[in-house]
Amino acid sequence: MTLKQIATELNLSFSTVSKALRDSHEISESTKKLVLAKAKELNYQVNPFASSLRKQKSKTIAVVIPEVVNDFFGPVINGIESIAQEKGYHVLIYLTHEDMKKEVAITKILQNGRVDGVLISISEQTSDAMHLQELEEKEIPLVFFDRVVEHMDSPKVTTDDYNSGANATEHLIENGCKRIAFLSISQSLSISNKRMNGYRSALTKHNLPIDDSLVINFTGNDLTDKELIRQLLKSPARPDGIFASVEKLAIETYEICEELQLKIPADVKVICFSNLKTAGLLSPSMTTITQPAYEIGREAAAILFKLVEKKGHHFLLEKTVINSKLVERNSTRKTDS
Amino acid sequence: MTLKQIATELNLSFSTVSKALRDSHEISESTKKLVLAKAKELNYQVNPFASSLRKQKSKTIAVVIPEVVNDFFGPVINGIESIAQEKGYHVLIYLTHEDMKKEVAITKILQNGRVDGVLISISEQTSDAMHLQELEEKEIPLVFFDRVVEHMDSPKVTTDDYNSGANATEHLIENGCKRIAFLSISQSLSISNKRMNGYRSALTKHNLPIDDSLVINFTGNDLTDKELIRQLLKSPARPDGIFASVEKLAIETYEICEELQLKIPADVKVICFSNLKTAGLLSPSMTTITQPAYEIGREAAAILFKLVEKKGHHFLLEKTVINSKLVERNSTRKTDS
DNA sequence: TTTATCTACTACAACGTTGTAGGCAACAAA
DNA sequence: TTTGTTGCCTACAACGTTGTAGTAGATAAA
Numbered sequence: 001m002t003l004k005q006i007a008t009e010l011n012l013s014f015s016t017v018s019k020a021l022r023d024s025h026e027i028s029e030s031t032k033k034l035v036l037a038k039a040k041e042l043n044y045q046v047n048p049f050a051s052s053l054r055k056q057k058s059k060t061i062a063v064v065i066p067e068v069v070n071d072f073f074g075p076v077i078n079g080i081e082s083i084a085q086e087k088g089y090h091v092l093i094y095l096t097h098e099d100m101k102k103e104v105a106i107t108k109i110l111q112n113g114r115v116d117g118v119l120i121s122i123s124e125q126t127s128d129a130m131h132l133q134e135l136e137e138k139e140i141p142l143v144f145f146d147r148v149v150e151h152m153d154s155p156k157v158t159t160d161d162y163n164s165g166a167n168a169t170e171h172l173i174e175n176g177c178k179r180i181a182f183l184s185i186s187q188s189l190s191i192s193n194k195r196m197n198g199y200r201s202a203l204t205k206h207n208l209p210i211d212d213s214l215v216i217n218f219t220g221n222d223l224t225d226k227e228l229i230r231q232l233l234k235s236p237a238r239p240d241g242i243f244a245s246v247e248k249l250a251i252e253t254y255e256i257c258e259e260l261q262l263k264i265p266a267d268v269k270v271i272c273f274s275n276l277k278t279a280g281l282l283s284p285s286m287t288t289i290t291q292p293a294y295e296i297g298r299e300a301a302a303i304l305f306k307l308v309e310k311k312g313h314h315f316l317l318e319k320t321v322i323n324s325k326l327v328e329r330n331s332t333r334k335t336d337s
Numbered sequence: 338m339t340l341k342q343i344a345t346e347l348n349l350s351f352s353t354v355s356k357a358l359r360d361s362h363e364i365s366e367s368t369k370k371l372v373l374a375k376a377k378e379l380n381y382q383v384n385p386f387a388s389s390l391r392k393q394k395s396k397t398i399a400v401v402i403p404e405v406v407n408d409f410f411g412p413v414i415n416g417i418e419s420i421a422q423e424k425g426y427h428v429l430i431y432l433t434h435e436d437m438k439k440e441v442a443i444t445k446i447l448q449n450g451r452v453d454g455v456l457i458s459i460s461e462q463t464s465d466a467m468h469l470q471e472l473e474e475k476e477i478p479l480v481f482f483d484r485v486v487e488h489m490d491s492p493k494v495t496t497d498d499y500n501s502g503a504n505a506t507e508h509l510i511e512n513g514c515k516r517i518a519f520l521s522i523s524q525s526l527s528i529s530n531k532r533m534n535g536y537r538s539a540l541t542k543h544n545l546p547i548d549d550s551l552v553i554n555f556t557g558n559d560l561t562d563k564e565l566i567r568q569l570l571k572s573p574a575r576p577d578g579i580f581a582s583v584e585k586l587a588i589e590t591y592e593i594c595e596e597l598q599l600k601i602p603a604d605v606k607v608i609c610f611s612n613l614k615t616a617g618l619l620s621p622s623m624t625t626i627t628q629p630a631y632e633i634g635r636e637a638a639a640i641l642f643k644l645v646e647k648k649g650h651h652f653l654l655e656k657t658v659i660n661s662k663l664v665e666r667n668s669t670r671k672t673d674s
Numbered sequence: 675t676t677t678a679t680c681t682a683c684t685a686c687a688a689c690g691t692t693g694t695a696g697g698c699a700a701c702a703a704a
Numbered sequence: 705t706t707t708g709t710t711g712c713c714t715a716c717a718a719c720g721t722t723g724t725a726g727t728a729g730a731t732a733a734a
Contacts, residue, residue: 003690013714018692028712045449049390050690053719058386060429068411069614077405081432085439090451092397093430095418102422112382114427254618277406278613281591283620340720350684355722365682387720390689 002047006038021046060090061304062110064120066098066147070247071275072293073121076145079297080119087305089116098220100125107131110140117141117308119300122149124186124220141307145300146291150190155307155318157300159291161191164324165198166205168243168271168289171326173206175334177241177269181214181232183249195245195273214239218249225249229256233268241332244272250286269332273324284330291324339384343375358383397427398641399447401457403435403484407584408612409630410458413482416634417456424642426453435557437462444468447477454478454645456637459486461523461557478644482637483628487527492644492655494637496628498528501661502535503542505580505608505626508663510543512671514578514606518551518569520586529582532610536580551576555586562586566593570605578669581609587623606669610661621667628661 003021007014012031020027020035021044027035038044052058063080065073077093084091092115096103103123110118111134118140120132129149135142136154148156172180182199184192196215203210216232218225229252232239244250250272257264264270264284274288299320340358344351349368357364357372358381364372375381389395400417402410414430421428429452433440440460447455448471455477457469466486472479473491485493509517519536521529533552540547553569555562566589569576581587587609594601601607601621611625636657 014690015692015715016713018690019713022692026712031712043448045445047390047690048449048451049386049395050719051692053384053386053390053689053721054691054693056719068405068414069408070411071406074405074407074411077430078432081430085432091430093414093418093428095415095422108382111380112385114385251615251618276615278588278615278619281588281620282615282618283622285620351720352684352686352722353682355720356683359722363682368682384720387689388722390691390719391721391723393689 002042002044006035006042006044009042010034010038056113058090058114058116059088060092060115061117061119061301061308062092062094062106062115064094064096064103064106064110064118066096066121066123068093068095071277072146072247072291075275075293076121076297076300079294079299080301081297083298083301083305089305096123098123098125100127104131107135111135111138115140117143117304119143119145119304121145121147122189123147124189127188141304143300143304143307145296147189147191153317155300155303155320157296157303157320157322158191159296159324160321161194162198162201164273164289164326165195165243165245166202167198167326168195168273169199169202170206171287171328171332172241172243172269172271173202173208175265175269175332177239178208179211179214179237179239180208180241180243181216181239183229183242183244183246183253183272184215184217185246185249186220187217192245195243199243213237222252226252226256229253230260233257233260233262239268241269242271244270247272247274247276250274254282254286264331265333266335271332279327280329282331284333287329287332288327289324290327292322295322339379339381343372343379343381346379347371347375393450395427395451395453396425397429397452398454398456398638398645399429399431399443399452401431401433401440401443401447401455403433403458403460405430405432408614409483409584409628412612412630413458413634413637416631416636417638418634420635420638420642426642433460435460435462437464441468444472448472448475452477454480454641456480456482456641458482458484459526460484461526464525478641480637480641480644482633484526484528490654492637492640492657494633494640494657494659495528496633496661497658498531499535499538501610501626501663502532502580502582503539504535504663505532505610506536506539507543508624508665508669509578509580509606509608510539510545512602512606512669514576515545516548516551516574516576517545517578517580518553518576520566520579520581520583520590520609521552521554522583522586523557524554532580532582550574559589563589563593566590567597570594570597570599576605578606579608581607584609584611584613587611591619591623601668602670603672608669616664617666619668621670624666624669625664626661627664629659632659 003014003017007017017035020032081091094106100123129152142154144154145157182196184196186192200210216228233256242253250270253270262268271287275290275293279286279288340351340354344354354372357369418428431443437460466489479491481491482494519533521533523529537547553565570593579590587607590607599605608624612627612630616623616625
């Protein structure tokens with residue numbers, strides 16, 4: 001239609017116009033100029049569907065994440081979008097709400113060529129990866145970030161979960177903690193497990209016993225989760241240090257501490273993985289392991305575009321690790337006791 | 338291709354298959370069952386581009402926002418996505434980074450039929466709305482949320498900015514403030530202006546003078562902005578109350594107060610529009626006007642889908658207002674002085 | 675019997691691009 | 705003069721759907 005419009009107005013074939021618009025060497029400079037001028041005049045825009053249908057490319061990627069409501073996924077999207085905008089790609093966003101069924105449904109939808117590639121951070125619940133393997137089989141490039149599926153070949157961009165977990169734990173130990181609890185979001189999530197392994201290794205390194213009752217596995221249900229924290233902090237063998245694998249659990253810990261009149265850091269010290277911008281303004285300010293969220297987003301997107309643009313070059317099963325920073329604040333301050 | 342595959346395997350014409358898949362009454366139940374079974378067997382998915390090209394519908398909407406990195410736009414996306422998922426729509430996301438040039442470029446891209454509708458919250462910088470009017474001219478439904486363009490006819494979903502502004506100001510006055518500063522993000526943004534008008538009306542209602550030196554217009558540049566706050570709080574005629582039109586400015590105020598050793602709420606009281614989940618855990622906990630972000634997202638999306646699905650029914654220029662809540666916390670607590 | 679009305683299908687032309695194959699000059703090399 | 709070789713353009717068939725128009729065959733009404 002529109003291509004044809006330009007063509008008829010200029011008395012050219014629409015092949016010529018199409019080529020002129022894409023700056024083909026088959027077209028003389030003079031006609032190119034003519035066409036370009038006309039195109040601008042008529043405010044011509046290529047029809048993305050016709051183009052995608054013909055070229056079998058969508059110039060679109062999907063980002064599949066559990067939620068947007070925290071300070072991690074926001075900057076990640078930011079990073080992804082910044083690269084996508086540079087490359088002229090479009091970004092579709094899908095939320096799983098930590099629900100594996102939704103994740104499966106979403107990946108099913110993505111199998112039909114709507115997108116050229118997928119960036120994903122899996123849900124807490126995701127236990128098997130059939131749906132993701134199906135994507136791979138359909139040759140749709142897949143890049144994991146943060147919450148990865150360990151046994152899949154696709155590239156992964158994460159932070160140094162194990163080391164960060166160990167560092168966080170050591171930080172608590174150095175500041176006087178003897179009984180450190182680990183709050184895990186999910187037993188199936190590799191980030192949670194890696195962080196926990198770091199935690200365990202730090203304990204053994206410092207000759208502290210590994211007490212499984214101090215590893216709490218959460219359900220995802222806010223009420224139950226809060227109750228779990230409450231019980232932990234009310235128990236006679238209350239921990240003196242809490243390492244939350246995830247921001248939400250630390251916030252809830254703060255709230256329960258207030259409720260139970262426990263003082264942070266005197267009664268319990270708290271550290272967690274978090275990108276909270278206001279961590280320094282909390283009462284008390286919270287020691288965090290801050291992930292380079294924006295960079296993770298950019299890096300993951302960059303790798304995805306590499307895959308998308310050079311097919312055949314599949315097997316670069318990269319594992320990119322971007323280090324997190326431990327930001328020491330008052331919630332883990334050494335106290336005399 | 339794929340439609341044809343099913344057709345040849347079943348010895349049917351591909352029209353028949355197409356119709357069977359879309360449950361047309363022209364097709365007998367028996368063949369429908371046959372086709373559906375085959376489709377499931379072959380894991381058939383309609384090609385979205387072919388379909389969109391043919392139907393001139395994309396089943397996709399765009400969300401254009403300044404940033405994702407705060408606790409307002411996150412939940413908004415959540416709300417939008419929830420409705421989109423229910424309706425089987427896809428959500429493209431574009432960030433303007435508060436840059437009008439980017440906003441213009443993005444809306445240009447959206448003119449080519451890639452999306453059936455657009456949800457937008459304009460950037461701080463956006464001074465004129467030519468680019469948005471162009472969208473309307475191309476008959477692409479547009480719904481504003483939060484940061485709207487007042488003089489355009491498109492539906493708008495906002496909170497009660499004027500009243501909330503007045504309430505916030507009165508709250509400060511009632512708690513003892515006499516010199517209240519208003520921190521405005523942008524002079525061109527209607528939300529900022531409406532909130533300011535609320536602020537002014539509350540001042541006059543309580544017989545307080547309107548002092549233009551207490552209305553600070555920010556630039557968007559973090560360093561300059563902080564300096565503006567610093568100067569305000571260092572000035573001999575320091576305000577005793579601060580009403581920030583936006584979360585970021587309140588956080589910066591907190592930081593500067595710490596730097597200048599000013600006590601909140603004793604020296605200055607602070608209130609702001611914010612959806613910060615940790616507002617209650619800040620030191621001191623921050624009084625906020627909390628916007629129903631999720632609901633704004635859902636409502637805006639719902640209106641957009643109404644427009645998208647019944648063309649011709651354009652002129653319903655709705656203005657939907659969803660009330661915010663003033664959550665009283667310690668940053669505005671009455672102090673004796 | 676003819677004509678009308680169903681039911682269940684098929685044929686086919688769009689939708690707007692893009693890439694390949696082809697054509698026809700003009701000029702150069704043989 | 706023939707044969708290549710460019711340079712610049714056109715024709716046309718895809719890409720995978722979908723809706724309209726059309727066609728049989730069967731049943732019902734005249």
